[in-house]
Amino acid sequence: MVRILCINAAGKGDLHGIRARLLTQQLKAQITHVDLDRAQSRWQTSKEVWTLLKSQPWDLVYQESSGIASGLNLIRAARSWGQRYVISTGDPVGGFFYTTKGPLWGALFELYERLLYQHCTGFIGWTPYLTGMALKMGAKRAITVEGGADLQQFRPLPDEQRARLRAQWGLPPGHLVCGVVGSLKWTARQAYCYGLELIEMLQYLRRTDLSVLIVGSGDGQAILERRIPEALRPRVVFTGRLLPEQVTGALNAMDIGFITQTLDGLGNYRLTTKLPEYLACGLPVAMSPTPGFYDYVLPAGWALPAAHPSSPAYHRQCAQWLDRLSWEEVKLKSSQARPLATTYFDYHKGALRFTAFMEELLSQSPLTDDRV
The missing domain is CATH 3.40.50.2000 (Glycogen Phosphorylase B;)
Structure with missing residues (x-):
């Protein structure tokens, strides 16, 4: 059975975790969902993610949000034993920090962003503009799956x-x-x-x-x-x-x-x-x-x-x-x-595109397990 690790880097109870679970429902795989604890230190989170990545051979890791505590470990795993991973994000990382923290922070996080995309197997943008940016930064494969809404819960009332x-x-x-x-x-x-x-x-x-x-x-x-x-x-x-x-x-x-x-x-x-x-x-x-x-x-x-x-x-x-x-x-x-x-925002439609993309990535040759 194909094994997929799904990491919600945005934290427990966040929309990213809901999105990950909705999008992966149609995948024929053994899926492990992990919601990171944003209340603990990034160092502690980083150690836990690294231990998780080394715990067993994952055919693919899918991360929602571009959090650095887990993202750096994905880059490390890709370089160490060829771990394949997919990143999904709704924000430009460098652009976010440039706007909210200033040019120096923006430049540092854009470097991280480039490395994250250059080492990924695939990228999923919440907008086509992010998808294009990721491809320009070095992502090999990419698709757009917009954020969605529960159309039964969110509806016009009388x-x-x-x-x-x-x-x-x-x-x-x-x-x-x-x-x-x-x-x-x-x-x-x-x-x-x-x-x-x-x-x-x-x-x-x-x-x-x-x-x-x-x-x-x-x-x-x-x-x-x-x-x-x-x-x-x-x-x-x-x-x-x-x-x-x-x-x-x-x-x-x-x-x-x-x-x-x-x-x-x-x-x-x-x-x-x-x-x-x-x-x-x-x-x-x-x-x-x-x-x-x-x-x-x-x-x-x-x-x-x-x-x-x-x-x-x-x-x-x-x-x-x-x-x-x-x-x-x-x-x-x-x-x-x-x-x-x-x-545009029906998660069922988005899940169909997501599933096709992930299955195609999974059909590629598996990683060589040489972890350290």
């Missing part, structure tokens, strides 16, 4: 239920509800966290029938709350962190979901993991004008300004657009959202 959910969150009936779901971790280098654009644009709005729903938790919430003018506080609702089954209700309480990305070596290559869930719930999306917006969202959304989402110019332009926006246009965009989710 109008009566949506009205009850709005009342539950204290959202006024008849208001246009703009919202976001995500981590509210404040990034000092960017002076930004999700939801900032929604808070700041309120002061420029002329229309008074608009409220904001912010779902998530983090140190940025306190910063956002301090920025709300007293007169506008009744129009902003923070839910805190919600259980996955509660997120469906929150999305159905919104009329427009916001997704902001920086237009750089990070944002231009990625799709937020929440995009499939927004669309699956029939929620039209206001999104930064990245390639992903035009390729995956356009019929069901609007391009946000190209400025940085923390800039006053961005907030003013958002307000001007929303002041002009009609309910008819919102309803039209909403009708296009669910079909896009079923076309």
Whole structure:
């Protein structure tokens, strides 16, 4: 029996682990799933991964996320005994650290990223832009399998239920509800966290029938709350962190979901993991004008300004657009959202491509077991 080790480098309970299990369901193999413990030190995690890699001959190792504690061990195993592995990621590693930590960190992690891809047997990008980048960096084989959503859990709810959910969150009936779901971790280098654009644009709005729903938790919430003018506080609702089954209700309480990305070596290559869930719930999306917006969202959304989402110019332009926006246009965009989710973000369809790719890689000659 073919033996595959699946490593979720993003940690226990993370979406990456769910994705790995969904995608591998159709593989005819003995599959071992391991979710790394992000609470322990990287050194301890690295030692555990190395022991695991040496524990038996694995025909293939499949890792979700590009975490360095396990990724360096995969490179080492490939060089030591020819271990074959597949990397799947939704972020450009170097681009992420360049944007969030600065040029030096970006350069160091881009070197790691190149080595990770040059030694891999195959690469699976969450976007075609990441797939192209991996091939350019030296990956020998690659495929795109976008992030997905559980289309049974994330779905449009009846109008009566949506009205009850709005009342539950204290959202006024008849208001246009703009919202976001995500981590509210404040990034000092960017002076930004999700939801900032929604808070700041309120002061420029002329229309008074608009409220904001912010779902998530983090140190940025306190910063956002301090920025709300007293007169506008009744129009902003923070839910805190919600259980996955509660997120469906929150999305159905919104009329427009916001997704902001920086237009750089990070944002231009990625799709937020929440995009499939927004669309699956029939929620039209206001999104930064990245390639992903035009390729995956356009019929069901609007391009946000190209400025940085923390800039006053961005907030003013958002307000001007929303002041002009009609309910008819919102309803039209909403009708296009669910079909896009079923076309691009159905995990069953993604699993078919994933399985074909993995089976083809497995059909190649097995590794020579010469481990040290």
